[in-house]
Each structure stands twice: as structure tokens, then as C-alpha cells.
Amino acid sequence: MERIPILKIGHNLLVSIQVDMHDQLALNLQDDLANAIARHHARGVIIDITALDIVDSFIGRTLAAIAKVARIMDCRTVIVGMRPAVAITLVELGMTLPGIQTALDLEKGMQLLAAPAERHRAPRPAADERLHRR
Amino acid sequence: MNGSTVADRIAIATEPDIVAARSAARRHAEILRFSVVDTTRLITAVSEIARNTLIHGGGGSMTIVPVSRPPHAGLKIVFRDEGPGIADIAQAMRDGFSTARSLGMGLGGAQRLVSEFEITSTPGRGTTVTLIHWKRT
Ligand SMILES: Nc1ncnc2c1ncn2[C@@H]1O[C@H](COP(=O)(O)OP(=O)(O)OP(=O)(O)O)[C@@H](O)[C@H]1O
Ligand SMILES: [Mg+2]
Numbered sequence: 001m002e003r004i005p006i007l008k009i010g011h012n013l014l015v016s017i018q019v020d021m022h023d024q025l026a027l028n029l030q031d032d033l034a035n036a037i038a039r040h041h042a043r044g045v046i047i048d049i050t051a052l053d054i055v056d057s058f059i060g061r062t063l064a065a066i067a068k069v070a071r072i073m074d075c076r077t078v079i080v081g082m083r084p085a086v087a088i089t090l091v092e093l094g095m096t097l098p099g100i101q102t103a104l105d106l107e108k109g110m111q112l113l114a115a116p117a118e119r120h121r122a123p124r125p126a127a128d129e130r131l132h133r134r
Numbered sequence: 135m136n137g138s139t140v141a142d143r144i145a146i147a148t149e150p151d152i153v154a155a156r157s158a159a160r161r162h163a164e165i166l167r168f169s170v171v172d173t174t175r176l177i178t179a180v181s182e183i184a185r186n187t188l189i190h191g192g193g194g195s196m197t198i199v200p201v202s203r204p205p206h207a208g209l210k211i212v213f214r215d216e217g218p219g220i221a222d223i224a225q226a227m228r229d230g231f232s233t234a235r236s237l238g239m240g241l242g243g244a245q246r247l248v249s250e251f252e253i254t255s256t257p258g259r260g261t262t263v264t265l266i267h268w269k270r271t
Binding site for chain 1: 149150152153156157160170171173174175177178181182185229236237239240242243244246247
């Protein structure tokens with residue numbers, strides 16, 4: 001069966017989508033990634049969609065499902081390289097891809113995964129003060 | 135004359151046919167030199183409706199015809215199936231309505247992406263969806 005290759009780079013997995021995927025191919029990718037995350041104990045997945053000239057509701061939903069499954073497996077997903085026209089069209093279509101992290105390019109995506117995951121949850125000084133005042 | 139005056143017909147019977155439908159729409163949009171964003175909008179709408187034709191309509195066809203309303207050039211894309219049809223079109227058009235436990239995003243989304251959208255359906259007889267996209271000048 002036709003499959004999209006998954007590369008392992010350190011603790012992360014990299015998928016670069018180079019073809020116009022039919023629906024089954026997208027679903028295969030979802031399964032293959034879940035298996036690869038488990039097998040390699042991956043901490044992050046980067047999906048490069050630079051070559052994709054459209055993301056319709058099916059592909060969008062599949063990307064969201066991949067991110068959801070990865071999160072349950074303690075693994076983060078970053079979508080990189082979304083073309084501006086694709087972003088505009090997704091919004092008009094009504095798909096906002098909640099819960100999906102994105103980065104402009106591969107390098108920024110790698111940086112995002114290298115940063116500590118809980119960074120945004122670290123208590124800020126203001127929150128600390130509020131705690132003390134109680 | 136350029137090659138864009140020729141109509142194109144594609145059978146939609148399998149998932150790869152949805153990819154073929156996207157490719158055909160892309161080719162025609164490129165011949166007419168649509169902008170990148172307008173090409174993306176059109177192909178995305180085509181993908182949504184082609185999938186409906188396959189999944190809900192049980193398969194059918196897509197026809198692409200270049201149209202013109204001087205000074206405007208555009209593409210008219212017609213999807214036909216002889217599936218179960220839609221009893222309540224207003225309800226089907228609504229975002230979030232789906233009989234397939236899906237997102238229910240396809241019809242409403244496609245309508246937002248193209249210049250003109252028309253759907254006619256007869257329960258028990260089938261469904262026809264027409265998209266027209268005009269090139270912005
Ligand atoms: N060609 C068709 N024949 C019969 N019913 C259709 C057809 N196209 C759409 N419908 C009906 O309209 C509903 C809404 O379609 P729409 O594309 O908006 O959502 P969906 O296909 O269910 O989900 P999504 O497209 O988000 O995956 C469908 O669930 C189906 O009941
Ligand atoms: Mg649909």
C-alpha cells in the first residue's frame with residue numbers, strides 16, 4: 001500500500017508531505033505516525049506541508065486527529081510550511097484547526113519542539129503576587 | 135483560441151478520483167491565470183463537493199466548462215450524482231449539519247469559497263451542485 005515516509009531525527013519524527021494525498025493515504029499516515037511515536041518514543045512530530053497546495057476539511061481533520069493522538073501519547077505536533085493561500089482558504093472554509101501548533105518553517109518548528117513544553121504554564125510574577133495576597 | 139474552451143468531464147467513483155478532480159480544476163484555473171488564492175479556494179471547494187458526490191451521492195461526475203461574461207472569465211464546475219438526494223437543502227447547507235457524523239463543513243464552506251454556488255436535489259433521484267468562480271480583474 002502507498003505510504004508517506006516518516007523520518008526520525010533525534011527525539012522527533014519528521015513527515016514531509018510531497019503528494020496530493022487521497023483520503024486513504026492521509027488515514028494511513030495517521031496510523032503510521034501513532035505507531036512510529038510508540039516505537040521510537042518520539043517527543044515531537046513535525047509535519048511539513050510546504051508542498052501542499054490545498055488543505056480541505058478532510059486533510060485538516062486528519063491533521064487535527066494526528067495532533068490529538070500524539071498528545072495522548074505525550075508527544076507534540078507542529079505543522080510547518082502552510083502556504084498563505086492555504087491559511088486564507090482554511091479560515092474561509094471554516095476550519096480553524098484548534099489545538100494544532102504551527103510554525104512558519106522547518107527551522108522554527110524544530111525550535112518550537114526544542115523549547116520546554118510547559119513554558120506557557122510557568123507562573124508569571126503577577127500570578128505569584130496574586131497567590132501571596134490570598 | 136486557448137485550450138481552456140474545452141469542457142472536461144471526470145468520473146467520480148473512487149477516492150483517487152477526488153484527487154483527479156482537484157488536478158483538473160487546478161489545470162483549468164492555471165490556464166485562466168487565476169490568482170494563487172483564488173485557485174486554492176476553487177480547488178478546495180471542488181475537493182469538498184467531489185467528496186460529497188462520492189460519499190453521499192454514491193459517485194457521479196464532474197464537468198468543468200470555461201465561461202465568460204465579458205470582461206470576466208471564469209469556470210463553471212458541475213457535479214452530478216444519482217444518489218439518494220437531499221430532502222432539506224437548507225438544513226444540509228448549515229455548518230455543522232452532517233448525516234455522516236462528520237464536521238458538516240463541506241457545503242457551507244464550498245459556498246463561501248466560490249463566486250456562485252447552486253444546489254438542486256430531488257430525493258430518490260440525485261443531486262447537482264454547480265460552482266462558478268470568476269477571475270478577479
Ligand atoms: N451529493 C449528495 N447527495 C446526498 N446527500 C448529500 C450530498 N451532499 C451533501 N449531502 C448531505 O448534506 C450533508 C452536509 O454535507 P457537508 O458536505 O456540509 O457535510 P458532510 O459531508 O456530512 O461533512 P464534511 O464535509 O464536513 O466531512 C451531508 O451529511 C449529507 O447528508
Ligand atoms: Mg462533505
